[in-house]
Amino acid sequence: MYLEKLSLTDFRSYAQVDLSLEPGVTVLVGSNGIGKTNLMEAIGYLATLNSHRVSTDAPLLRFGTERAMIRAKVVRGEQATVLELEINASRANRGRINRSNPVRARDLLGICQTVLFAPEDLALVKGDPSNRRRFLDELLVSLMPRHAATRSDYDRVLKQRNALLKSGRTGKFTAGHEATLDVWDQHMARAGAELLHARLELVDRLQPHLKNAYAQLTDGSKEASAVYRSTLQDILDDDGAAARSVAGTGTEPGAESPAEDLRLLSVEQLTERYIQAFAAARRRELERGISLVGPHRDELELVLGSAPAKGYASHGETWSMCLSLRLASYYVMLDDARTGGSPPILILDDVFAELDVQRRRKLAAIVSGAEQVLVTAAVEDDIPAELTGRRVKVIPGGIDEQGDR
Numbered sequence: 519m520y521l522e523k524l525s526l527t528d529f530r531s532y533a534q535v536d537l538s539l540e541p542g543v544t545v546l547v548g549s550n551g552i553g554k555t556n557l558m559e560a561i562g563y564l565a566t567l568n569s570h571r572v573s574t575d576a577p578l579l580r581f582g583t584e585r586a587m588i589r590a591k592v593v594r595g596e597q598a599t600v601l602e603l604e605i606n607a608s609r610a611n612r613g614r615i616n617r618s619n620p621v622r623a624r625d626l627l628g629i630c631q632t633v634l635f636a637p638e639d640l641a642l643v644k645g646d647p648s649n650r651r652r653f654l655d656e657l658l659v660s661l662m663p664r665h666a667a668t669r670s671d672y673d674r675v676l677k678q679r680n681a682l683l684k685s686g687r688t689g690k691f692t693a694g695h696e697a698t699l700d701v702w703d704q705h706m707a708r709a710g711a712e713l714l715h716a717r718l719e720l721v722d723r724l725q726p727h728l729k730n731a732y733a734q735l736t737d738g739s740k741e742a743s744a745v746y747r748s749t750l751q752d753i754l755d756d757d758g759a760a761a762r763s764v765a766g767t768g769t770e771p772g773a774e775s776p777a778e779d780l781r782l783l784s785v786e787q788l789t790e791r792y793i794q795a796f797a798a799a800r801r802r803e804l805e806r807g808i809s810l811v812g813p814h815r816d817e818l819e820l821v822l823g824s825a826p827a828k829g830y831a832s833h834g835e836t837w838s839m840c841l842s843l844r845l846a847s848y849y850v851m852l853d854d855a856r857t858g859g860s861p862p863i864l865i866l867d868d869v870f871a872e873l874d875v876q877r878r879r880k881l882a883a884i885v886s887g888a889e890q891v892l893v894t895a896a897v898e899d900d901i902p903a904e905l906t907g908r909r910v911k912v913i914p915g916g917i918d919e920q921g922d923r
């Protein structure tokens with residue numbers, strides 16, 4: 519797919535800006551602070567309803583305004599779709615598809631698909647686990663928009679369950695609370711199982727692409743992989759070990775039964791396992807006043823060779839891992855495109871300046887064949903020659919059409 523038009527109103531630094539874009543490579547060059555990332559952020563937001571820079575909407579609204587608009591024309595094969603997204607300071611965001619009646623913002627998900635590379639991606643490796651969970655969930659929603667509801671159901675139940683556990687901690691926990699907690703356990707087990715099931719499947723799909731992308735970007739001396747560490751697995755393993763030791767079999771070497779592979783379980787089976795795990799964790803959860811088991815505490819561990827990337831990888835390796843994760847998402851989406859979808863738009867915001875010459879060239883060679891690639895740079899020399907295509911200058915307020923070549 520590709521974006522043919524982008525128009526922003528009161529978004530970040532722009533009162534109004536209108537851009538025409540084309541398939542193929544477009545490199546946007548302009549000085550620091552001119553508004554290049556703001557443009558890319560708007561496209562990413564339209565695709566995911568998240569900014570890659572901030573976690574709330576407020577900074578997206580131009581100073582002093584209450585409402586921002588992102589409008590875009592997305593072309594997918596023969597079909598063009600006009601998307602409009604209204605970001606509001608004091609009420610729910612809304613969308614429109616082909617000038618229809620307003621719909622929930624969430625209904626726009628999946629129509630414009632992007633893979634965005636940015637310097638902030640370093641947090642995928644170096645940051646806390648929430649960065650990696652967000653990476654998985656965002657990709658999940660892009661591929662299967664119905665999982666936006668899975669996520670928000672889970673978040674809602676988690677919040678309510680935590681509030682209840684917290685009240686238990688303050689000593690006001692009664693038998694009535696206990697019964698209510700049982701009900702929340704059921705809800706959270708179901709929503710958690712759906713999310714976990716989808717994430718595990720996604721990690722399996724990402725895995726081979728991550729390995730290949732890392733090999734392509736580097737000299738291939740180390741292998742990249744990702745392991746999903748579930749808090750459910752931990753507690754089931756602990757529980758299993760405890761049961762075995764009670765039975766007197768856990769102490770003999772080799773007597774332990776192998777850990778259950780969660781990837782082989784259905785949503786229903788995972789739901790049961792969660793209920794089991796919540797029961798095992800209840801006392802600890804009541805003591806701590808928070809939910810300790812569930813996808814909200816899981817980790818996607820990134821591994822380079824035999825060591826975790828976090829804390830061990832060099833700066834260059836960290837970058838290669840981040841790029842490989844984004845490339846892997848792109849390839850997973852491409853696999854989907856082969857079965858009826860459309861290749862996502864690639865956005866590379868400020869990444870070339872961060873890379874050495876070798877990696878620049880390799881990345882450029884990999885991405886240049888995508889249907890649409892939007893690249894930003896403050897210095898044109900940072901863009902490798904392999905990335906041929908349209909070069910445009912970003913000036914205050916938009917693109918300099920005169921300078922287009």
Ligand SMILES: Nc1ncnc2c1ncn2[C@@H]1O[C@H](COP(=O)(O)OP(=O)(O)OP(=O)(O)O)[C@@H](O)[C@H]1O
Nearest residue numbers: 530531550551552553554555556577579580581896
């Ligand atoms: N909500 C906002 N309202 C008005 N201006 C904003 C808002 N948010 C950011 N800006 C302005 O937008 C500018 C930053 O734009 P942007 O990050 O797109 O720059 P850039 O061209 O990507 O620069 P660099 O090359 O340094 O990455 C800053 O000058 C900032 O003050």
Ligand SMILES: [Mg+2]
Nearest residue numbers: 554555556868
């Ligand atoms: Mg920028």
